[in-house]
Amino acid sequence: MENDQDKVLNEVTSGEYKYGFVTEIETDVIPKGLSEDIVRLISAKKEEPEWMLEFRLKAFRHWQTMKMPAWANLKIPEIPYQDIIFYAAPKQKPAPGSLSEVDPELLKTFDKLGIPLGEQKRLTGVAVDAVMDSISVKTTFRETLAEMGIIFCSFSEAVREHPSLVQKYLASVVPYTDNFFATLNSAVFSDGSFCYIPKGVRCPMELSTYFRINASNTGQFERTLLIADEEAYVSYLEGCTAPMRDEHQLHAAVVEIIAERGAEVKYSTVQNWYPGDKEGRGGIFNFVTKRGICKGDDSKISWTQVETGSAITWKYPSCILRGNNSTGEFYSVAVTNNYQQADTGTKMIHIGKNTKSTIVSKGISAGFGQNSYRGLVKVMGKAEGARNFSQCDSLLLGDKCGAHTFPYIEVDNPTAIVEHEATTSRIGEDQIFYCNQRGISTEDAIGLIVNGYAREVINKLPMEFAVEAQKLLQISLEGSVG
Amino acid sequence: MNSDFLLQIKELKASIDNKEILKGLNLEVRPGEIHAIMGPNGSGKSTLANVLTGRDIATVTHGSVSFEGKDLLEMSPEERAREGIFLSFQYPIEIPGVSMVNFMKTAINEQRKHRGLEPLSASEFLRQMREKKELVEIDSALTNRSVNEGFSGGEKKKNEIFQMAMLEPRLALLDETDSGLDIDALRIVANGVNKTRRPGTSVIVITHYQRLLDYIVPDYVHVLYDGRIVRSGGPELALKLEERGYDWIRKKADVSEETWTTDRK
Ligand SMILES: Nc1ncnc2c1ncn2[C@@H]1O[C@H](COP(=O)(O)OP(=O)(O)OP(=O)(O)O)[C@@H](O)[C@H]1O
Ligand SMILES: [Mg+2]
Numbered sequence: 230m231e232n233d234q235d236k237v238l239n240e241v242t243s244g245e246y247k248y249g250f251v252t253e254i255e256t257d258v259i260p261k262g263l264s265e266d267i268v269r270l271i272s273a274k275k276e277e278p279e280w281m282l283e284f285r286l287k288a289f290r291h292w293q294t295m296k297m298p299a300w301a302n303l304k305i306p307e308i309p310y311q312d313i314i315f316y317a318a319p320k321q322k323p324a325p326g327s328l329s330e331v332d333p334e335l336l337k338t339f340d341k342l343g344i345p346l347g348e349q350k351r352l353t354g355v356a357v358d359a360v361m362d363s364i365s366v367k368t369t370f371r372e373t374l375a376e377m378g379i380i381f382c383s384f385s386e387a388v389r390e391h392p393s394l395v396q397k398y399l400a401s402v403v404p405y406t407d408n409f410f411a412t413l414n415s416a417v418f419s420d421g422s423f424c425y426i427p428k429g430v431r432c433p434m435e436l437s438t439y440f441r442i443n444a445s446n447t448g449q450f451e452r453t454l455l456i457a458d459e460e461a462y463v464s465y466l467e468g469c470t471a472p473m474r475d476e477h478q479l480h481a482a483v484v485e486i487i488a489e490r491g492a493e494v495k496y497s498t499v500q501n502w503y504p505g506d507k508e509g510r511g512g513i514f515n516f517v518t519k520r521g522i523c524k525g526d527d528s529k530i531s532w533t534q535v536e537t538g539s540a541i542t543w544k545y546p547s548c549i550l551r552g553n554n555s556t557g558e559f560y561s562v563a564v565t566n567n568y569q570q571a572d573t574g575t576k577m578i579h580i581g582k583n584t585k586s587t588i589v590s591k592g593i594s595a596g597f598g599q600n601s602y603r604g605l606v607k608v609m610g611k612a613e614g615a616r617n618f619s620q621c622d623s624l625l626l627g628d629k630c631g632a633h634t635f636p637y638i639e640v641d642n643p644t645a646i647v648e649h650e651a652t653t654s655r656i657g658e659d660q661i662f663y664c665n666q667r668g669i670s671t672e673d674a675i676g677l678i679v680n681g682y683a684r685e686v687i688n689k690l691p692m693e694f695a696v697e698a699q700k701l702l703q704i705s706l707e708g709s710v711g
Numbered sequence: 712m713n714s715d716f717l718l719q720i721k722e723l724k725a726s727i728d729n730k731e732i733l734k735g736l737n738l739e740v741r742p743g744e745i746h747a748i749m750g751p752n753g754s755g756k757s758t759l760a761n762v763l764t765g766r767d768i769a770t771v772t773h774g775s776v777s778f779e780g781k782d783l784l785e786m787s788p789e790e791r792a793r794e795g796i797f798l799s800f801q802y803p804i805e806i807p808g809v810s811m812v813n814f815m816k817t818a819i820n821e822q823r824k825h826r827g828l829e830p831l832s833a834s835e836f837l838r839q840m841r842e843k844k845e846l847v848e849i850d851s852a853l854t855n856r857s858v859n860e861g862f863s864g865g866e867k868k869k870n871e872i873f874q875m876a877m878l879e880p881r882l883a884l885l886d887e888t889d890s891g892l893d894i895d896a897l898r899i900v901a902n903g904v905n906k907t908r909r910p911g912t913s914v915i916v917i918t919h920y921q922r923l924l925d926y927i928v929p930d931y932v933h934v935l936y937d938g939r940i941v942r943s944g945g946p947e948l949a950l951k952l953e954e955r956g957y958d959w960i961r962k963k964a965d966v967s968e969e970t971w972t973t974d975r976k
Contacts, residue, residue: 654807657804659804660805660806662766662788663800663803663804663806663858664806664818665787666789666792666797666798666800667818667874668792668793668818668821668825669789669817669818670789670821671789673817673821677813677814678808678809681806681807681810681813684808
């Protein structure tokens with residue numbers, strides 16, 4: 230029996246990463262390592278205004294005083310910052326206006342990833358900003374969106390073309406001093422997406438950014454800024470993949486969301502960075518700071534994430550519920566297989582009256598994977614009538630993996646209602662056999678069980694991506710049984 | 712191999728943790744026949760069901776099993792199911808989060824794929840669900856839930872027969888399907904088995920009691936004792952066992968070293 234279990238576990242781990250190819254393209258890289266000169270060089274490459282450079286330098290100087298945080302339930306090898314290349318860009322004319330100016334190799338790459346950028350082929354109802362290594366390659370549907378006053382472009386363009394908006398909101402939710410990785414990002418971030426939805430506008434299509442790491446020995450540091458003005462609505466999705474490489478690669482992103490009065494932002498992530506091989510070699514280190522503020526009354530921010538990739542994931546998409554009656558949501562599925570580690574969760578900070586938050590976290594561990602949920606629910610003194618409901622479930626496949634839950638609850642208002650539920654379950658051999666006996670293969674049985682388990686979260690994804698996410702869950706667990 | 716037989720078990724030996732549980736078992740089942748297997752607790756009845764369905768708790772050390780002329784022991788559990796072997800579990804397992812509908816649809820379509828058939832259309836599938844639900848008088852409230860989740864013991868057994876009705880197997884193994892059923896449910900479930908049987912479908916009924924055999928009338932009754940079939944007969948053997956228990960068989964079996972083979976009618 231032991232042997233069989235091992236056999237099946239082995240099969241899982243051989244589930245292949247389908248996005249591991251490398252694009253052969255000429256790349257403009259800067260010297261490796263990190264210094265003030267490098268920060269200046271990145272800023273110069275991007276032809277940035279003085280205020281942007283100043284921001285970077287402040288962040289860099291602060292970062293030099295900081296230490297890598299050690300509180301997460303993760304084993305993180307030392308990161309050799311002086312060996313990392315902090316800027317790499319596929320060589321092409323800056324900001325291609327028409328597709329014919331985009332390198333065909335890049336178009337092919339995104340085609341292969343299922344993100345066609347061509348006019349005829351592109352996804353209907355989804356506007357895409359495609360980012361490769363340090364720069365944005367192409368943003369689709371820009372003109373259509375512009376007619377409604379919606380700004381959707383790369384971060385670099387926003388700095389050039391909408392400096393007042395960027396200056397007003399940049400670092401207003403995640404200050405440059407926030408934490409080690411956010412500070413690093415503030416110093417060296419290269420590109421990302423910028424989005425502004427004007428007052429009263431419901432964005433008619435999904436906005437989406439697709440991040441691709443291609444170059445080797447580089448880190449990716451993108452920055453996303455999303456602003457929904459009063460009574461505006463937007464649904465935003467990000468996806469990410471990277472080639473299979475033996476060395477670890479660093480990814481440290483910052484996402485900031487601002488929801489003004491009555492605005493609603495739905496932010497969905499399908500994170501599928503290269504997870505490393507089954508011995509734990511290679512894979513992306515994913516250190517991400519994501520935070521949104523419900524600034525105005527009656528606003529809402531909803532995070533949905535499906536995390537299947539990365540060797541290490543460190544990520545806590547959070548909501549600051551400042552407006553009265555504002556709502557924060559966090560729906561998460563995180564898979565760790567082989568030697569993957571994830572420490573992920575959320576923070577819900579209730580400041581305004583009658584603020585509501587919901588947390589649904591579904592961890593799935595297989596192989597030697599370690600999966601931690603870390604969540605903070607904080608109710609401030611003035612948050613009369615605040616409510617939180619948290620549900621944290623763990624599913625284990627096999628007996629060599631681990632699931633951990635670290636809930637922190639701080640309540641300073643006696644009228645608040647905070648509920649926390651947690652469960653741990655295991656996919657049993659007997660459940661798998663029951664399915665087998667009805668003609669269902671082990672892979673499909675795991676798929677059925679895992680998708681059933683994660684349904685509540687998957688259902689929160691935009692329709693177009695729910696099916697993909699479902700498949701991804703199954704692939705990332707291929708073969709694993711306990 | 713004799714093609715007259717749907718299932719042919721020869722000198723089957725199987726062990727669990729190096730302890731021999733099945734000790735040279737012979738059994739032959741023709742298409743359409745009903746065989747009852749009775750025997751004391753721990754004699755190896757469920758182990759036989761496990762071996763036939765490919766559950767790896769027991770290891771086969773000797774003997775052969777052919778199903779429709781094919782080597783059954785070579786096949787994976789799901790292949791055996793797709794070839795038409797169905798087990799009504801003694802202890803059906805709960806699978807939270809997986810809806811009965813999704814489960815059944817996946818199972819049926821896997822089996823159809825195996826036979827080179829197209830997946831069932833949604834409407835045809837739902838029609839069959841409705842029809843088979845009526846047959847075993849199972850409540851829609853149950854089939855709308857997750858597989859066996861929160862079902863009572865009797866409801867789980869009913870659900871097994873519902874699945875059998877949906878999957879229309881060639882050989883059904885019913886492992887104590889009567890245990891946990893009340894008198895009405897017993898009748899409904901047993902009649903369900905009879906009604907869903909296609910001509911040529913064979914059934915092996917594992918039971919401790921005559922009550923199930925009143926409805927599902929066996930062609931043969933076998934006594935499994937200490938890993939061997941030590942006695943075979945017609946339906947009257949079950950009545951005799953009910954009356955006299957296993958003691959008289961125990962005495963006989965203990966004095967005899969050789970295996971008692973199936974004496975066929
Ligand atoms: N998983 C297991 N591990 C160890 N021993 C087992 C296991 N399963 C069965 N056995 C042993 O094998 C023997 C036969 O068990 P089996 O379940 O086949 O009996 P049974 O005839 O079905 O009994 P019952 O009438 O009680 O259902 C018993 O001695 C039992 O303890
Ligand atoms: Mg038994």
